[in-house]
Amino acid sequence: MDWMEVTIATSPAGMEPLAARLTALGYDSFIMDDQQEFHEFLEANRQYWDYVDEDLERAMAGRSQIRLYLEDSPAGRQAAAELARQVATLRSAWPSVDLGPLTVATAPVRSEDWENGWKRYYQPLAIGRRLLVVPQWLEAENPEGRIPVRLDPGMSFGTGAHASTQMCMTALERVLRGGERVADLGSGSGILSITALLLGAREAVAVDVDPMAEDIARENAALNGLGPDRFTAVTGNVLEDRELLARLGRPDVVLANIVADVIIPLAPMVPGLLREGGTFLCSGILETRLPEVEAAVEAAGLTITERNRLEDWCQLTAVR
Numbered sequence: 001m002d003w004m005e006v007t008i009a010t011s012p013a014g015m016e017p018l019a020a021r022l023t024a025l026g027y028d029s030f031i032m033d034d035q036q037e038f039h040e041f042l043e044a045n046r047q048y049w050d051y052v053d054e055d056l057e058r059a060m061a062g063r064s065q066i067r068l069y070l071e072d073s074p075a076g077r078q079a080a081a082e083l084a085r086q087v088a089t090l091r092s093a094w095p096s097v098d099l100g101p102l103t104v105a106t107a108p109v110r111s112e113d114w115e116n117g118w119k120r121y122y123q124p125l126a127i128g129r130r131l132l133v134v135p136q137w138l139e140a141e142n143p144e145g146r147i148p149v150r151l152d153p154g155m156s157f158g159t160g161a162h163a164s165t166q167m168c169m170t171a172l173e174r175v176l177r178g179g180e181r182v183a184d185l186g187s188g189s190g191i192l193s194i195t196a197l198l199l200g201a202r203e204a205v206a207v208d209v210d211p212m213a214e215d216i217a218r219e220n221a222a223l224n225g226l227g228p229d230r231f232t233a234v235t236g237n238v239l240e241d242r243e244l245l246a247r248l249g250r251p252d253v254v255l256a257n258i259v260a261d262v263i264i265p266l267a268p269m270v271p272g273l274l275r276e277g278g279t280f281l282c283s284g285i286l287e288t289r290l291p292e293v294e295a296a297v298e299a300a301g302l303t304i305t306e307r308n309r310l311e312d313w314c315q316l317t318a319v320r
Contacts, residue, residue: 002072003109004078008087009065011100018066018099021090025083030068064100072108080106125160128170131195133160136223147198147273150223151189160191164283167308167315168257169195171281174306175317176200180252182209183273185238186262186284190217190231192255194224197231205248206233220221239265250275256282260289267296274320292313 015034022030044252071078079286084104091099124140125133132146138280143149149160160166169192178200184193187206190213196204206217217233236244237263254274256263263282270280280302285293297304297318 004070004076004080004106005067005109006070006083007065007067007105007107008083009105011064011098011102013097014094014099014102015064015066016066016092017090017094017097018087018102021086022066022068025086030066031306031314032066034064036064044304059185069109072101077106080104089169104320115253124219127160127166130173130199131169133191135280144195148224149195151194151220152223153192159244162313163310164285165191167310168192168255168281168283171283171306171315171317172196172253172255175253175279175281177181178202180247182255183248183251184252184255185266186256186258188208188213188257189221189232190233191258193217193231194221194226196253196255196316197226198224201253202228204232204252206231206242207236207238207248208233209235211235238269245269245273248273251278252280253281256280258282259284260286260293263293264296267293267300267302270297271301273319278320280320281315281316282318283313285314285316287312287314288297299300 001139003115008018011093012034015032019030020034087102087104089240090102093240124135126136126144126146127133130147132140132142132148134140134148134150136150136152140148151160160169172192172195175195176199180196180201182193182196182201182204184190184204184206187193187208190206194206194217206213208214208217214233214235218231221227221231222234237246240244251273252275254270256266258266263285272279280297282293282297290307293314293316294304297316302318302320304318308315308317
């Protein structure tokens with residue numbers, strides 16, 4: 001079946017009246033794109049990132065619109081025409097509100113296997129000297145005998161493609177000797193915890209503030225044959241939950257592939273968490289923020305032993 005994308009252009013003030021009218025007309029599934037809400041969301045969650053993709057910002061610039069999908073058929077086209085007539089009546093219902101252009105545009109969306117079509121963009125990725133990240137639906141050729149790290153990128157946030165993740169994975173290759181206990185703070189898909197276990201760590205705890213990450217990480221661990229005897233995933237914020245911090249015990253390695261604004265307040269807690277001689281691996285640090293993170297790590301009493309850069313990102317290795 002083919003579909004039409006129907007896009008209704010409005011204004012920030014017009015989003016709510018337009019959504020209400022669509023709901024009244026029986027449309028219960030639509031997508032709202034609004035630059036103002038986008039920037040409010042960024043400001044409310046600024047601690048979780050240091051940058052936003054420029055292409056995404058450009059795509060959202062000046063945008064206030066609602067999109068919905070209709071069957072590309074005579075009946076669907078008739079429905080789109082009626083929708084345009086109904087939208088035009090909004091001005092009389094809301095005379096004091098700037099509703100923007102209220103233009104209605106349609107574009108064909110051809111049938112495609114959306115569930116599986118994206119998979120062609122994910123291919124096995126060799127990282128460091130020993131690792132190979134493999135999408136779970138592939139049987140990758142592995143002539144070098146690398147350690148496969150199996151992930152389902154469709155359900156995760158963290159596939160190994162990002163420079164900060166790659167640097168952490170290669171740092172784990174250098175640091176781990178076997179038998180270590182690992183705490184992964186800001187674990188996302190669990191890729192770093194899983195990698196640590198596959199490299200010989202004894203057990204790992206993956207912690208993330210997003211409740212979805214707990215299930216995602218656990219499922220990815222299972223793809224690699226790692227059960228609850230070695231892998232644990234929990235939801236929580238170690239910056240605020242001291243009880244959770246205490247439950248992590250005294251790991252040999254603490255991972256924090258997050259952003260500078262989380263690593264900086266986390267750094268003073270790390271010496272009390274790590275065992276004597278333990279290692280702190282932090283990444284997700286833009287090069288422009290590196291001096292601040294270095295200062296926080298050293299002020300916490302940790303000794304930086306290695307600095308790595310890849311693209312615009314940096315990774316630090318420090319010991320207690």
